[in-house]
Amino acid sequence: MVEIERKYLVNGLGYRKEARAHIRIVQAFLSTDPDRTIRVRCTGPHGFLTIKGRTCDKGTTRREWEYEIPLKDAEEMLALCVTPPIEKIRYQVEFGLHTFEVDEFTGLNQGLTLAEVELESADEVIEKPSWLGQEVTGDIRYYNSQLSLKPYTTWND
Amino acid sequence: MVEIERKYLVNGLGYRKEARAHIRIVQAFLSTDPDRTIRVRCTGPHGFLTIKGRTCDKGTTRREWEYEIPLKDAEEMLALCVTPPIEKIRYQVEFGLHTFEVDEFTGLNQGLTLAEVELESADEVIEKPSWLGQEVTGDIRYYNSQLSLKPYTTWND
Numbered sequence: 001m002v003e004i005e006r007k008y009l010v011n012g013l014g015y016r017k018e019a020r021a022h023i024r025i026v027q028a029f030l031s032t033d034p035d036r037t038i039r040v041r042c043t044g045p046h047g048f049l050t051i052k053g054r055t056c057d058k059g060t061t062r063r064e065w066e067y068e069i070p071l072k073d074a075e076e077m078l079a080l081c082v083t084p085p086i087e088k089i090r091y092q093v094e095f096g097l098h099t100f101e102v103d104e105f106t107g108l109n110q111g112l113t114l115a116e117v118e119l120e121s122a123d124e125v126i127e128k129p130s131w132l133g134q135e136v137t138g139d140i141r142y143y144n145s146q147l148s149l150k151p152y153t154t155w156n157d
Numbered sequence: 158m159v160e161i162e163r164k165y166l167v168n169g170l171g172y173r174k175e176a177r178a179h180i181r182i183v184q185a186f187l188s189t190d191p192d193r194t195i196r197v198r199c200t201g202p203h204g205f206l207t208i209k210g211r212t213c214d215k216g217t218t219r220r221e222w223e224y225e226i227p228l229k230d231a232e233e234m235l236a237l238c239v240t241p242p243i244e245k246i247r248y249q250v251e252f253g254l255h256t257f258e259v260d261e262f263t264g265l266n267q268g269l270t271l272a273e274v275e276l277e278s279a280d281e282v283i284e285k286p287s288w289l290g291q292e293v294t295g296d297i298r299y300y301n302s303q304l305s306l307k308p309y310t311t312w313n314d
Contacts, residue, residue: 030189030208036237038187038195049224050205051187053237063237065230067206073222078219080193080210092274 003052003064004122007142009133010113015102019131025103028081032145036055040077047074083148083157084108094128108151112141160209160221164299166290167270172259175286176248182260185238189302190254195304196301197234214268240305241265253284265308 026059027041039050047070053063086109091102098117105112115132136142141150184198196207204227210220235242242265248259255274262269272289293299298307 002300010243029224030193031190033188033239036187036239049208051206051234051237065226065234067224067226069222076220077208077222078201082193 002013003062004119005116005133006119006126006137007060007136007139008115008117008137010102010115010131011133012131014131015091015100015115015129018093018095020094021104022089022091024087025090026078026085026087027144028078028085029083029145029148030077030081032083032149034140034143034145037143037145040074040081042071042074044079045071048073049074049077055149083145086144086148093129095129099131100127100132105147105152108153109147110153112147112152160219161276162219162273163276163283163292163294164296165272165274165292165294167259167272167288168290169288171288172248172250172257172272172286175250176259177251179246179248181244183235183237183242183244183245184301185242186240186302187234187238188218189299189306191297191302194300194302197231197238199228199231199235204228204229205271206231207236208305240302243301243305250286252286255283257286257289262304262309265310266304268309269304269309 016073023044025041025043027039030038030040035054037052039052041048049069050064050066057068059076061075075157076122086105088103088105091104093100100115101112102115114136117126140146180201182198182200184196185194187197192211194209196209198205198207203225205223206226207221207223243262243264244264245260248261250257250259257272257274259270259272271293274283276283297303
């Protein structure tokens, strides 16, 4: 499938009280090549393997294939990954017609919070909650694969 | 799971008349990193995604996870791969207590035929058919991932 999404920085913690659920995610990458990233993810009792292709259309559109795999497999594969695991708490927030996934990173990416929203089409209009900050769609530094390699707390700017 | 296997060169074509089946395989790699190769394979009507870990125990033992995926996904992913696809005809040959998978490579690996046998334990005794040649277990040049990068017809030795 083709994934169309936009990514934003987040201001404050206002999203927390609007969230209908949150879950802990641990993930790492078997490959961080931006043209074919391969992600292993443990989300509660579920394991997933996700392949993401090249980004096109100004970073909005990306090929993606995701398969659920046994949690045990995913846990074992984390140890095989080329990057250290990233941990984050993901909040699901409904706003207007969309669901925002707000990721609070921990560990070496502590202090970074990102919101993502998935769209039906690249030109879809989004109603923006007040806590939504600057758009960073297509900025490779905010890819989770790159946050593994160069965590937020090591950025100098 | 842990895969224990031995790999051999093959002499002549004697295996063909002993084979109970053969099938065409097209495959390529999303990652050729020997510590975490990721293979996409189309075998007849089936697609597979396979992750192989580090080799240990003198090249005999390797972690492996394989998932069947829709053929359409696998075909699309071939275009995303970091290596050109490898094509081969695989013959299944029963001999003694074991099944040998004999791969006749085509294209840039034309002229190379390899046999693999999967074992229950690393010290298991194998009855060897007459066409089985030199063992090349653990020789990284004969990994399919490496045959994509440096095909057999380009070898100088």
